[in-house]
Amino acid sequence: MPEGHSIHRLARAITAAFGDTRVRLSSPQGRFAEEAAQLDGWHLHPADAFGKHLFLPFSPDADTDPTLFVHIHLGLYGSWTFAGDEDFATAHAIGAPRNRIHEEGTDWRLIQPGQNVRLRITGHHGLADLTGPNQCRIIDSAGRAEVTARLGPDPLRADADPDVFVDVVKRSRTTIGALLMNQQVVAGIGNIYRAELLFRARLDPTVPGRDLSRPAIRAIWDDLVPLIRYGRRTGRIVTTQPEHRAIHAAIQERSVPTYQNDDDHPDAVPREESFYVYHRQNLPCRICDATIRTAMVQGRTVFWCPRCQRRRVNAARWILDHPAGPWADPEGAV
Ligand SMILES: [Zn+2]
Structure with missing residues (x-):
C-alpha cells in the first residue's frame, strides 16, 4: 500500500498536470459514471493529501471555492497512470507511482482506457487514469471534514x-x-x-x-x-x-x-x-x-x-x- 509520501506526491502531480483548470471526467469502467458526469467540465483546484487520503476539490467555475471533492483512497491495489504531451512532462517527472502509459510518439488523446479505469481525468495536455481504488466517491466540505477528523496529524x-x-x-x-x-x-x-x-x-x-x-x-x-x-x-x-x-x-x-x-x-x-x-x-x-x-x-x-x-x-x-x-x-x- 502506498504510504503517505506517495499520496502527497500524487497530489502534487495532479496539481501540476491539471490544477486550476477545467477538466473532463469519465468512468470507462462505469462504476463512477454518474459522479463523473456530475463534475464533468468543472474546475479542478489544487489537489490535497491528508495521510493516505487524496482530495480533488472541484467548483463549477474558477472564481468560486471548491464545493465538492473527489475523495480517493488507493488501498492495496489502487494506482494512477499518466500520459500527455510535452507540456505535461512535469507531471511525469515528479512522478506518480506505478506505470506510465505515455510512449514516445504516441498521441495521448488516442490512448484507450482499460476496462478497469474507475476515473479518467482529461485536461488540455494530458490525462490521468485511476484504477483499483479502495475508495472513490464525491463528498462535500462537511464530508471532507469528517474524513480528516478521524485522522491523526x-x-x-x-x-x-x-x-x-x-x-x-x-x-x-x-x-x-x-x-x-x-x-x-x-x-x-x-x-x-x-x-x-x-x-x-x-x-x-x-x-x-x-x-x-x-x-x-x-x-x-x-x-x-x-x-x-x-x-x-x-x-x-x-x-x-x-x-x-x-x-x-x-x-x-x-x-x-x-x-x-x-x-x-x-x-x-x-x-x-x-x-x-x-x-x-x-x-x-x-x-x-x-x-x-x-x-x-x-x-x-x-x-x-x-x-x-x-x-x-x-x-x-x-x-x-x-x-x-x-x-x-x-x-x-x-
Ligand atoms: Zn541489530
Whole structure:
C-alpha cells in the first residue's frame, strides 16, 4: 500500500498536470459514471493529501471555492497512470507511482482506457487514469471534514500538531508498533516507516505507548518528519544512514518486488541499502549482526532486530545523537 509520501506526491502531480483548470471526467469502467458526469467540465483546484487520503476539490467555475471533492483512497491495489504531451512532462517527472502509459510518439488523446479505469481525468495536455481504488466517491466540505477528523496529524502537512501524536501515544496501552500503523494516531505511516522508525529509535515494537517518555515519543515524530519529506521529494523511502548502507547490503525480495519511484535513477540508493529491517528477515542486522526477525501483528508483518531493539523506555538517545540524520530538508518546505 502506498504510504503517505506517495499520496502527497500524487497530489502534487495532479496539481501540476491539471490544477486550476477545467477538466473532463469519465468512468470507462462505469462504476463512477454518474459522479463523473456530475463534475464533468468543472474546475479542478489544487489537489490535497491528508495521510493516505487524496482530495480533488472541484467548483463549477474558477472564481468560486471548491464545493465538492473527489475523495480517493488507493488501498492495496489502487494506482494512477499518466500520459500527455510535452507540456505535461512535469507531471511525469515528479512522478506518480506505478506505470506510465505515455510512449514516445504516441498521441495521448488516442490512448484507450482499460476496462478497469474507475476515473479518467482529461485536461488540455494530458490525462490521468485511476484504477483499483479502495475508495472513490464525491463528498462535500462537511464530508471532507469528517474524513480528516478521524485522522491523526500528518507529518507532511503544515497544520500537523506533534503534541497530538505525543498525547495519544502517551495515554495508550497499545504497543508502539501498533500505534504507528494506526491512522488515527499518525496519518500516512505504513509498514516500512513503522519498522524503520522503531529500529532507528532502538525500540522494542511491543512496548506500550504509555511506557515511553514524552521526549522519546516526540523524538520518533522528529525523526519521521525529515524521513517522510525525503520520501515526498524523491518518491523513495530511504532510512539508512550513509555509513551503514554498505554493511550487509541485502534485502529479501518478494516474488514481485516492491517498486519505488525511479529505482533505475543513477543517484537512487539501491533497495538493498535503503532499509535497516524492512524485508530483511533472516538477514544479519547492519549494526549488530543479529538475525532480523518478523512477527505478525494485527495482520501485518513487523520486522525488528531482537538485539538492537531491546529498549523499552526512553529510547530516544540514539535519535537525539543523530538529529535529522542526513535528511534535513534543504528547502525547509512542508
Ligand atoms: Zn541489530
